[in-house]
Amino acid sequence: MADSEHSSSDETSFDSSEESSKKTEHEFSEDEETxxxxxxxxxxxxxxxxxxxxxxxxxxxxxxxxxxRYSTSE
Incomplete structure (x- = not known):
């Protein structure tokens, strides 16, 4: 039982880290934008x-x- 709980938490942490890497790929900090x-x-x-x-x-x-962000269609 402990093994199955451990493996499911590993999968959850992997999924959340995967999502956060996708999120940061498109988000830029204020310093980066400047x-x-x-x-x-x-x-x-x-x-x-x-x-x-x-x-x-x-x-x-x-x-x-x-x-x-800054494209203009004229």
Whole structure:
């Protein structure tokens, strides 16, 4: 009985950590957002250059974030 309780708690903690990693993938901190805006104003759409300044973020993540947040359809 103790083994089954232990394994179910392991699965629960794995699921919650998996969900939190997906959540942080799309959420940017205020500092990250500020840096992205400042870098964009300096270098434009050079996403890999911007991503190089933010540990753990890819150019694709930053571009998707920018386009979803600041894209203008004219």
């Amino acid at each position: 840096l992205i805006i400042r870098m964009y104003n300096l270098v434009g759409e050079r996403w890999s250059l911007i991503a190089g300044r933010i540990p753990g973020r890819t150019a694709e993540e930053i571009e998707k974030y920018w386009n979803s």
